[in-house]
Amino acid sequence: MERDMISTLPKTILHDILSRMPEEDAVRTSVLSKSWAETWSTYPILYFSDTMIVGTFPRPWEDFLRKRKNFIDHVKRTLLRFHTQGLAIKQFRLIINFDLQYMSLDVDHWLKLASESGVQVLEICLPKGHEQDEKALDPCYILPTGIIEAKSLYKLVLMGGIRVDQAFLSHSVKFFSLRVLSLWSVLLEDEQAIEHLISCCPLIEDVTLKCCSVLNNGGIGGLLEPRTSRMQSISMNALPKLKKVDVQGIPEIIIIDAPSLEYFCFCPGGDVHSPFKMNFDKCRNLRVLYLWSLKSTTITDKWFLDLFTKFPFLECLKFVNCTMSETINISSAQLKVLELSNCSKLKELNLDAPNLLSCGYCGDGASKPIISFLKSSSQLEVNAQIDIDFMDLHYLRECIQNFKPQNVLASLSLFIHQPIVDELNLEILPVSSSPPSIKHLDLRAVPKNETLYLPLVNSVLSSCCPATISLSLNSFFCSRAFIEFFYEMLTGRKEDECFCSSGHIKCWWHGLKDVKVSSTRKADENIDFKTMLDALPTFSHHDNIIFRLEL
Incomplete structure (x- = not known):
């Protein structure tokens, strides 16, 4: 019998092995x-x-x-x-889903034992706390002040119905070791509570605040019932080590004085049209800026010009549900990553970013913005995700061609929505020129009505010439019937079904030599298509079937 050498390793190494394994294993x-x-x-x-x-x-x-x-x-x-x-x-790490009021003393004891055992990372996830503007009648778990006596504490994550009261905030002991603080849906005593808490962390590097509320104690004399409300402002000052800030649900004022800050994510939440202010001009070292749902202010050319002037090291910009001017010009030699998702009003974007490596765009098919790369790196990869109605598929080719220069688009993901009237067929225009080539086409969702399959495939594949095509194996988004139809169209198309049959220019389909099929589960491209399909799951969230085209 061979000797078990692994079991004789030091405990620290064996613990490291366990930490790299799935928990069940x-x-x-x-x-x-x-x-x-x-x-x-x-x-x-x-x-x-x-x-x-x-x-x-x-x-x-x-x-x-x-x-x-x-x-x-x-x-x-x-x-x-x-x-x-x-x-x-x-x-x-503690996750509790049932009512905590019968065991809050038990949790107090657990946290005391963990603190006295030198805990470094503490994560507490409890049932959801108060909704904003609700009466503060239901009990929250009150975080014990003894938790701050855990001088070894490196990371603290609090989520759900947890209340940080005034006794905790006025405690004289500081979080001298804390570097990561994350608060989700936590209830605080007043507006200054978080600022006081953060100020007690001289080594803090990472702060996350999401949907936190404050307690309003019933007005003058406490005659009214206490209620909870959204935090309105936040300030973070004199934090020399702070590198990352992620704030959501604080709509009005953000003031940050942290010279080492590199990452800033902000989403005002609530009424997206309410006014807000951001002041983080002193964070000259900023490298990543991520903005969500900025609807009350229109982002303009001047906004970008000022941004790159203030933050000379800015490398990554991400915008989600923000309002922009119709035409935006961006010029930056430092920018490496740009992502735009559902940015309303944008019609034209001109990018002079010679070191840009990645550009992502997400929008609807009817908007068709022109995105031009005036100077680009040879390593640039552009990925687009388009939600488009079936009846708007005639816009698709224009959407793809609006990425300039041609062939800059690397991958395209399509969510094609079911038309309201199923009997409508899409009119396919004659092919007048070769469609743009792309590396990958991902059909993430297609209509389930089988009468729409032919016009859908014709329209999509007359709009682009992909090297590979993937279809979701999640039957909610893409049926097995469509996958089989798509394969038959690629391998056994008839002349009268071709989308170029009414035009003078032959489509790329006529030059298709071979189709190899694989999946994200099985890489063997020599397996029979039907055998592969039968072996694959019918409801998978992540797996795809992939068609590799040889032209």
């Missing part, structure tokens, strides 16, 4: 041998979720109570073992 190692069982029992990354033991509803109430008690006992027993044996806890 890591758990199974405990039955391999006594050595592996001991390794698992001392594994310093602890993850507890009530669904793993309690399961999901509906279930008998008595069964639920019993399993909830088992969950509480399991967490307590594990943490006590680490505490009494003097074992360090690197990560403690």
